[in-house]
Amino acid sequence: MxxxxxxxxxxxxxxxxxxxxxxxxxxxxxxxxxRAQQIVLARVDDALKPWSLTFARYEVLVLLTFSREGTLPLGKMGDRLMLHQASVTNLVDRLEQQGYLRRVAHPTDRRTTLAALTAEGRAIIDEATAAVVKASIGVAELNNRDQQDLHRILKKLRSGANDFSN
Amino acid sequence: MxxxxxxxxxxxxxxxxxxxxxxxxxxxxxxxxxRAQQIVLARVDDALKPWSLTFARYEVLVLLTFSREGTLPLGKMGDRLMLHQASVTNLVDRLEQQGYLRRVAHPTDRRTTLAALTAEGRAIIDEATAAVVKASIGVAELNNRDQQDLHRILKKLRSGANDFSN
DNA sequence: CGATATTACTTGGACTTCCAACTATCTGTC
DNA sequence: GACAGATAGTTGGAAGTCCAAGTAATATCG
Structure with missing residues (x-):
């Protein structure tokens, strides 16, 4: 403390x-x-405790929810989440162990591994999101204007770090 | 990558x-x-490589520089850096091993350990800071106005997280 | 004065992140 | 078609963060 x-x-x-x-x-x-990152992380992690999830692992599940099939190659997840491949491997290991997703072979490219949401993973994501939203995603003190200003300013930073082209 | x-x-x-x-x-x-935290951290860590330092360890040295004697109790450093005691122990271990500081007994309270800058630690801090400033402390894309807006908005967040009283 | 509570720090374990090196598999070119 | 290079993922190791538990020393209070 x-x-x-x-x-x-x-x-x-x-x-x-x-x-x-x-x-x-x-x-x-x-x-x-x-410091803000520490605060947001601690708050969201706390909100996710009922599901034994962390912000990092929760984001993996959310990303899978966004895909039509609930299935994505690990590499693509790393790109979207801006994480190193090794980090994705680690997170997927844990989520697989928790039963929220499983690894599935890619139909045509045998190098590629897909992460696929399980029924349980799909079942909890809405509840978990409700808890995260209830915790204001860790930024309760910021009004909508602040949130947007923050996003706008940090976008300059991210753009300069080549997070995305243009 | x-x-x-x-x-x-x-x-x-x-x-x-x-x-x-x-x-x-x-x-x-x-x-x-x-994401911004990742970017800033990576940039500052990179700038500090010539001294085998990281942002976290660099901040410890800077904080010691700010004290008159170059000496502070570990607990007080944790408060100022908003870090858990265990994290301070870890960072001080490494900095001591690198020869940038050493642990010294507190003159009156035998529970307390002081971290004291060594001559080497004092010698490198200005060079290291020059490198960090040259790297714009990781926020090169932000002009002064952006930096201040960011600081102002995030202060609301930090205040709500009890980082400081009112 | 002595028992209890508080404070300071360390240790061990969990988690996330990265990098570097490795294996397996495709792709593209000659 | 074969070989070099690129791509996908895993593994092992380093670093930083936290928590919980443990030790030592100081403070408090009846």
Missing amino acids: VRPLPFDPIEEAGRQWDQRWSGSAAMQAATSIM | VRPLPFDPIEEAGRQWDQRWSGSAAMQAATSIM
Whole structure:
């Protein structure tokens, strides 16, 4: 557990940083992102505990739900989720062990493995999503305007990181 | 390595999400935060490679630099960096092994361990910071206005997560 | 003063992420 | 058609994060 402070540590770090170096606004932005990620992750993970899921594994299931057949090649999932192949292998291992999906052979390309939602996986995803939405997906303090501003600003960052072309 | 997509996967996820559930703006904001953190982390870690440092360990050294004596109790570092005690122990272990700091006994409270910058730790921090600043602390695409907006919006989130009192 | 509670840190385990190396399978070219 | 190169996935290892439990030392309170 982390104890609350009587002051904002990122504001304080900005003051100290300014006394020695330049770029404190960038430092505060970067540090805020790092911390915000921890907060969102902890909240969503907490909301998903009833299903023994984590945000990472939940996202895999959601992505499969988005596909018509409930089936996708592992590589394609890595692309969409912006995850390394090894991370996908890991997540699929665990989800398979939990019975939420299973690995299926690709009909024509024997290199490819498909992840396929099981009935159980399909059954829980709406409940789990209801819990995640109830937890405001970890961003309860932000109104719609804030959420959109955030998305817009971070899109610049992601675009520059080659997350998508153009 | 992650392959770039011809479209923004977060925009696409928003479209799909809207067809089934509510709260897609929150989902996009949360997902953007998760992804932005990965990007910033990868960039800063990359900039710190010449010193075999990571963002996490670098922040420990910066925090020590901010203290007059270059010395802080591990617990206080955890509070400021918003990290669990176990994470601080881990980071201090590694930094001690690298010779950038050492553990020192607290003069009066024998429960407490102080982390103290070594001469080497003090010597590299300015160079390392120059490299990090040169990498725009991972947020090169954001202008000053964006950086401040981001900081302001995420502060709401952090405040609600009890990072600091009011 | 002594028992209890609190605080500080460490340890072991779980999870996620990455990278590098490896196997298996396709693809494309000569 | 055979061989080189690309692609798909897995494995092992490193790093960071957390939690829960454990040890040691200090504080509190009856």
